[in-house]
Amino acid sequence: MAESLRLRNAREGPLPTLLLINGKAVGPGYGPTADHRDLSYTFQFNVIFAHLPEFLQGAALTLGLALAGFWGGAPFALLLAFARTSGSKWIKRLAGGYVTFITNTPVLIHIWFLFYGLGDLGILLGKYTAVIIGLMAATSAYGCEIMRGGFLSVRRSEIEAAETLGFSRLQTVWYVIVPHIVKTVYPALANYFIVLTLSTSLAMIVGGEELLGTAFNVASENYRHLEAVIVAAGLYVVITFAVSLSLALVGRWAFRVKAKIF
Amino acid sequence: MEQILQQLPEFFSPINIRMLVEAMGVTIALTFFGCGLGFLFAFFIVFARQTPGHWALPLRAAAIFYVEIFRRVPFLVTSYLVLFFIAAIIKNASLFAIALIAIFIYATAYTADIIRGGFESVPRTQIEAAQAMNFGRWRTLIHVIIPQSWPVILPPAMVFMVAFVKDTALVSQLGVFELAFRGRELNNHGFSGILVFTTIALLYFVISYPLTRFGQWLEKRLATPRSQKSQRKLR
Numbered sequence: 001m002a003e004s005l006r007l008r009n010a011r012e013g014p015l016p017t018l019l020l021i022n023g024k025a026v027g028p029g030y031g032p033t034a035d036h037r038d039l040s041y042t043f044q045f046n047v048i049f050a051h052l053p054e055f056l057q058g059a060a061l062t063l064g065l066a067l068a069g070f071w072g073g074a075p076f077a078l079l080l081a082f083a084r085t086s087g088s089k090w091i092k093r094l095a096g097g098y099v100t101f102i103t104n105t106p107v108l109i110h111i112w113f114l115f116y117g118l119g120d121l122g123i124l125l126g127k128y129t130a131v132i133i134g135l136m137a138a139t140s141a142y143g144c145e146i147m148r149g150g151f152l153s154v155r156r157s158e159i160e161a162a163e164t165l166g167f168s169r170l171q172t173v174w175y176v177i178v179p180h181i182v183k184t185v186y187p188a189l190a191n192y193f194i195v196l197t198l199s200t201s202l203a204m205i206v207g208g209e210e211l212l213g214t215a216f217n218v219a220s221e222n223y224r225h226l227e228a229v230i231v232a233a234g235l236y237v238v239i240t241f242a243v244s245l246s247l248a249l250v251g252r253w254a255f256r257v258k259a260k261i262f
Numbered sequence: 263m264e265q266i267l268q269q270l271p272e273f274f275s276p277i278n279i280r281m282l283v284e285a286m287g288v289t290i291a292l293t294f295f296g297c298g299l300g301f302l303f304a305f306f307i308v309f310a311r312q313t314p315g316h317w318a319l320p321l322r323a324a325a326i327f328y329v330e331i332f333r334r335v336p337f338l339v340t341s342y343l344v345l346f347f348i349a350a351i352i353k354n355a356s357l358f359a360i361a362l363i364a365i366f367i368y369a370t371a372y373t374a375d376i377i378r379g380g381f382e383s384v385p386r387t388q389i390e391a392a393q394a395m396n397f398g399r400w401r402t403l404i405h406v407i408i409p410q411s412w413p414v415i416l417p418p419a420m421v422f423m424v425a426f427v428k429d430t431a432l433v434s435q436l437g438v439f440e441l442a443f444r445g446r447e448l449n450n451h452g453f454s455g456i457l458v459f460t461t462i463a464l465l466y467f468v469i470s471y472p473l474t475r476f477g478q479w480l481e482k483r484l485a486t487p488r489s490q491k492s493q494r495k496l497r
Contacts, residue, residue, distance in 0.1 A: 041351065100471070101463075103474075104467045104470040104471045104474060105428065105463040105466045105467055106428035106429070106431035106432075106442065106466055107428070108431045108432060108442055109431060109442060109445070109459055109462055112442075112445070112449075112455070112459050113455065113456070113459040113460070116449055116459070117449075117454070117455030117458070118456070119455060120455055120456055121456070198334070198335070198337075199336065201336040201338045201339060202338065202432075204338070205338075205435060212336070212338060212342075225342070225346050226343075226346035226347060226350055229339060229342045229343050229346060230343065233331075233335045233340075233343060236334060236335050236336060236339060237331055237334045237335060240334040241334070
């Protein structure tokens with residue numbers, strides 16, 4: 001019974017199906033053999049490609065989560081970077097402690113804390129809210145480190161010169177610091193954004209329907225988890241290439257940062 | 263708050279503490295062995311990538327594809343890929359082994375880029391001198407390139423491994439009994455989420471922070487002007 005099913009799978013379907021590794025020949029004219037080391041698996045990508053629009057929606061949600069996490073956390077990253085470089089001693093310690101804690105603990109634990117833990121306090125966050133807040137926390141910490149590196153690399157004499165000329169804090173940042181550090185900070189932030197895009201896959205763990213979550217949803221109706229996750233991986237590669245290409249182009253045109261795309 | 267104080271004695275029972283310490287051990291073992299093996303194998307990937315000759319084009323292409331693809335796929339997706347691939351072939355495979363293979367694949371891809379940057383930081387004249395002395399490629403690698411590039415390779419590789427301690431939380435989704443899995447299990451048992459996840463976060467911190475400091479010390483110790491060049495790539 002099992003052997004006849006295997007023969008059937010090998011030959012029907014509108015799209016060709018591939019045999020992965022075949023411990024023995026399967027096809028007309030060969031007798032099926034019963035062997036506990038049966039290594040044949042038939043890929044069936046057709047059922048997954050039928051759901052491609054859902055995958056693309058999931059990809060759009062992935063990018064949305066990444067953008068929300070990044071731009072939500074970026075102001076806090078800037079604030080924390082300021083706090084760590086030019087705050088009072090206790091502000092420096094507090095900001096440093098926050099950044100150290102966030103960077104040494106997994107983002108998954110943050111998301112679980114927000115999603116499952118805050119329920120005890122009565123704060124019920126939706127799954128996407130929890131994920132976005134978790135990503136904002138991570139962005140604020142890692143972005144703070146990137147920008148602090150940038151701030152510290154500006155020579156003290158330049159900042160003193162700006163002070164002498166009567167620049168306000170904001171003017172100092174915009175006219176003195178930013179032009180100096182943009183060539184080092186932009187690639188670092190762009191790399192971080194790509195890491196962030198990939199880590200939106202954590203939303204699947206709390207039930208989110210971004211790319212990986214959609215893959216599991218689709219696979220739950222036809223049990224083709226392997227094919228679904230392969231398609232999702234392929235789409236992640238495509239998304240990453242697209243994002244890094246656009247970030248490199250933006251870098252070249254807006255900031256004159258020559259970055260390699262590969 | 264009172265609820266948390268009520269749960270504290272039950273939460274810190276000997277059984278729970280032992281379970282959490284074992285889980286920390288699993289996390290550390292996954293990180294060290296997975297990243298260590300990945301680091302070693304990455305040398306071969308980079309070596310394969312630099313094989314000269316037309317016949318080696320498929321080998322070079324395979325090495326490049328492998329690294330570029332697995333750097334751009336999230337670790338969760340990689341773990342599920344490994345899980346479903348192996349589950350389709352081998353019945354009842356050990357989940358720890360599956361997680362180790364997933365970590366190995368991911369670490370190889372990331373570390374290969376670090377190693378390649380390190381190799382490219384060795385001056386071309388050194389390699390030409392080795393060629394002039396009729397060193398083969400393997401001999402050049404062992405006696406010329408690696409001794410001069412390991413100060414450039416080791417700090418970023420260490421930083422990657424430390425950052426990976428946090429990523430092992432994701433293999434809890436495969437069912438491996440490590441720290442994040444135990445955390446969710448305890449939360450499902452009824453302990454307050456705040457108590458459980460703060461404790462788990464602190465345990466991860468205890469594993470990760472000393473390694474972070476060690477990595478920073480290593481970076482300062484091994485900093486050479488050459489090491490600054492290798493980190494300027496937009497992914």
